[in-house]
Amino acid sequence: MVSTIEETRASPVPIGARDFASVPRRWTSLARQLPILPLAILVPFILLALFANWIAPYDPTEPIPGAKIFEPPFWMQGGSSRALLGTDFQARDLFSRLLFGARVSLIVGVMGTIVAGSIGTALGILSGYLGGWVDQVIMRVTDAWLALPALVFAIFLATMIGPSMWNIVVILGLVYWTRYARVIRGEVLSLREREFVKLAEIAGGSRARVIFRHILPNVLNSTMVLASLTIGVVIIAEASLSFLGVGVPPPEPAWGSMLADGRSMLMVGDWWLTVFPGLGILLVVLATQLLGDWLRVRLDPQLRNM
Amino acid sequence: MARFMMRRTLYAIVTLFILSLTIFAVVRLTGDPVTLLAEPGARAEDLDRVRAEWGLDRPWPVQYVAFARNILTGQLGKSFNYEMPVSTLYFQRLPNSLELALAATLISFFIGIPAGIISAVRVNSAWDNFGKTVALLGLSVPGFWLGLVMILIFSVWLHWLPTSGQGGWQHLIMPSLALGWYFAASLLRLTRSSMLEVLRSEYVKLARLKGLPGYVVLAVHAFKNAMIPVLTLAGVNLVVMINAAVIIEVIFAWPGIGRLLYEGIFQRDFPLVQGVVMEAGIMIVMINLIIDLLYAYIDPRIRLTK
Numbered sequence: 001m002v003s004t005i006e007e008t009r010a011s012p013v014p015i016g017a018r019d020f021a022s023v024p025r026r027w028t029s030l031a032r033q034l035p036i037l038p039l040a041i042l043v044p045f046i047l048l049a050l051f052a053n054w055i056a057p058y059d060p061t062e063p064i065p066g067a068k069i070f071e072p073p074f075w076m077q078g079g080s081s082r083a084l085l086g087t088d089f090q091a092r093d094l095f096s097r098l099l100f101g102a103r104v105s106l107i108v109g110v111m112g113t114i115v116a117g118s119i120g121t122a123l124g125i126l127s128g129y130l131g132g133w134v135d136q137v138i139m140r141v142t143d144a145w146l147a148l149p150a151l152v153f154a155i156f157l158a159t160m161i162g163p164s165m166w167n168i169v170v171i172l173g174l175v176y177w178t179r180y181a182r183v184i185r186g187e188v189l190s191l192r193e194r195e196f197v198k199l200a201e202i203a204g205g206s207r208a209r210v211i212f213r214h215i216l217p218n219v220l221n222s223t224m225v226l227a228s229l230t231i232g233v234v235i236i237a238e239a240s241l242s243f244l245g246v247g248v249p250p251p252e253p254a255w256g257s258m259l260a261d262g263r264s265m266l267m268v269g270d271w272w273l274t275v276f277p278g279l280g281i282l283l284v285v286l287a288t289q290l291l292g293d294w295l296r297v298r299l300d301p302q303l304r305n306m
Numbered sequence: 307m308a309r310f311m312m313r314r315t316l317y318a319i320v321t322l323f324i325l326s327l328t329i330f331a332v333v334r335l336t337g338d339p340v341t342l343l344a345e346p347g348a349r350a351e352d353l354d355r356v357r358a359e360w361g362l363d364r365p366w367p368v369q370y371v372a373f374a375r376n377i378l379t380g381q382l383g384k385s386f387n388y389e390m391p392v393s394t395l396y397f398q399r400l401p402n403s404l405e406l407a408l409a410a411t412l413i414s415f416f417i418g419i420p421a422g423i424i425s426a427v428r429v430n431s432a433w434d435n436f437g438k439t440v441a442l443l444g445l446s447v448p449g450f451w452l453g454l455v456m457i458l459i460f461s462v463w464l465h466w467l468p469t470s471g472q473g474g475w476q477h478l479i480m481p482s483l484a485l486g487w488y489f490a491a492s493l494l495r496l497t498r499s500s501m502l503e504v505l506r507s508e509y510v511k512l513a514r515l516k517g518l519p520g521y522v523v524l525a526v527h528a529f530k531n532a533m534i535p536v537l538t539l540a541g542v543n544l545v546v547m548i549n550a551a552v553i554i555e556v557i558f559a560w561p562g563i564g565r566l567l568y569e570g571i572f573q574r575d576f577p578l579v580q581g582v583v584m585e586a587g588i589m590i591v592m593i594n595l596i597i598d599l600l601y602a603y604i605d606p607r608i609r610l611t612k
Contacts, residue, residue: 143317144324147590148583149550152567156583159571160332236448240553243450246571259451263557266454267469269462278451286446 035294041287045280049103056096057084061251063091070265073272086272088261097253098276104254105284108168109235113227115173116234120180121223125215127181128188129207138181146178154237158246165248168241172234180226187219221299228292232285239281255280310602318595325587329580330373334366360577377588382581387573392581395566400548402472403562406555407547409478410486411540417490419536422497426505427524437494444491450553453484457557470559481558485551489543497536504532538597545593549586 048055058064064083071087072078085094127138145153157171191197192215200210241247242256250257255277262273340357357363361372376383382392417440425437460480461469467476504510505528513527514520552564559565563582570578 140317140320140324141328144321144328144587147321147325147594148587149546149590151550151552152583152586155552155567155571156329156579157332159579160576232446239448240450243553244556244568244571259454263454266458267462269458271458274451274454274458278448278455281451282447285448286442289442289446 035291038287038290038294041283042291045102045284045287046106048099049106052096052099052103056093056099058093058096060092060097060100060253063087064093067091067093070270070273072270085276088258088273089265094258094272094276097258098255098280100253101255101258101277102280102284104165104248104252105235105238105281108165108172108238108248109231109284109288111169112172112176112234112238113231115169116176116230117180117223117227119173120177120226121184121216121219123177124181124184125188125211125219128185129192129211129215135185139185142178142181145175146182150175150233151237151240154241155244155246158241163241163246163249165252165254168238168247171241172237175237176230176234179230180223183222183226184219187222188215191215191218225292225296225299228288228295231292232288235281235285235288307602311599314595314598314602318591321591322588325591326374326377326584327370329584329587330370333576333580334369377584382584383577385570385575385578385581387569387575387578392578393585395578396563396582396585399561399563399566402560403548403551403555403564406478406481406485406551406560406562407544409482410489410547410551411544413482413486414490414493414543415540417486418493419497419533422494422536423501423524423529423532425494425498426501429502437498441491441494444488444494447487449484449487450557452487453480453554453557456480456484470557472560477558481554481560484557485547485554489540489547492543493536493539496539497532500532500535501528504528538601541597542590542593545589549582549589 064087067083067087069087069089069091071080071083071091073086074081074084083093083095085098088094088097123138123142127135127142148156154171154175157174158168161167161171197210197214200214205213238247238254239256239259242254243260245257245260247256248254258277259274262270262277266274340353340360340362354363361369364372373383380393382396384390385392385395388395421437421440425434428434456467457469457480460467467480471477510523510528513523518527549563551560551562552567554560555562555564556568563586567579567582569575570582
């Protein structure tokens, strides 16, 4: 009897934390549990993006001195080791541009997800815990903003706010927070009725204390799971905006705008301008999806089939 | 039933009101829309003239009333560039977008539903893994990049299909594949989980116990019920595809609604952008309302519990 009271009084330990705690502290078993494939893709990309300044052989925004435009990759006829993956329409080095483009994609993907997740989780908790008119207002706005297709909404905001990388982060945050708010609110509605929250309230805990000590830690798992689903979507959304010319403005290299630049040369068969940036997007998004699957199994077995 | 319908309709109206307010606010809060309309470096008196012509010199509430009246009369404002009501332009393009979206829906059915069913029937088999891989790729490969790569392979290298434009069925293959790709993955996932749920239900077990052959249980008993959420999603997807196929329509020079939006961005035609976004929102709120009402009509549990 005593133990049940103990259990209901404390916030339950998040499922994921318990999982990690039960893992024997041996490196071999830990290594076996790590998601090898996604990490093998993501870690190199992150390192390349971080150290792009040192790794990139050329300035991504300036032509290579003496190089021709549309040079093919080095293994093709007409290519040279000067520009490993060829040059674009301004004789800029495609390889260097890809490295800096990776930086843009990863920054926007991670920061956009963080912005969306923070707004959505905060409003979801407020909506679910406070209820009443606060709930009504937040949920009606959520409904309305969810009604617009994400890309159309993002294009609209980007057209009006103007292009820059940090604007895109804010815009994608504004577009994607609604998904978090819905899910988190639902969770809070059931958490609110749980014993440990009731007891915390009876014990005289302030609203802020209940929210930060008892509600927030218990919805963070869902936030993480949603974040793992969002990050790839955000990266593709950024590429789409940049492709349409309302994303990261030139001459800053972004994979989406590189695809748009390469489009005109696609018709004469200059495939490298289109294939490489797309492969970059594909690999990074694939890796985040796989990492998300792994995280989902760890953090919330119920969401495995989502 | 009547009360349920009333409440749902009221929610839809509130949603549209908030949507219109959002769009109105974004256009005016993010800077002077006249600077978007006018050529860069236009004279101040020209800007004032444009401002007066568009009523942008009036107080905000007056402007909003005019904006709302425009929506309610079905005009959605006048395009700056075409000098026509946005709704006229929108409905001119609608058949083209509908054609593309229907073809893409068919493709997503052909890929997503059979693969989802096989995955569910043979859980954790090679088929299931294949289905999971397709779903993963559907979410990771950006549709517009797939479109570009298809143009490269089938138009530029093999000369099998036309690169762009509207015409016979050959023109429809690549854009609808590129557009339907992502939605095929989402249908696959939903079909699989929906089918798994139905196969676990009591009435399917009973059908098996009665000694019905496996294919009858699958095709007659399980399939029908499992398709309800799938068809709902397909309905929503269709409307999203009509309105959000921006990049695919740009790549394949398809004269649809997405391309209209793109033209609006490039011609700095903010009334057009604003109108198309609003119209997309209206369409989606309407389809959601219709689906809700149909569900309530079919399934009394919904209208009684909510």
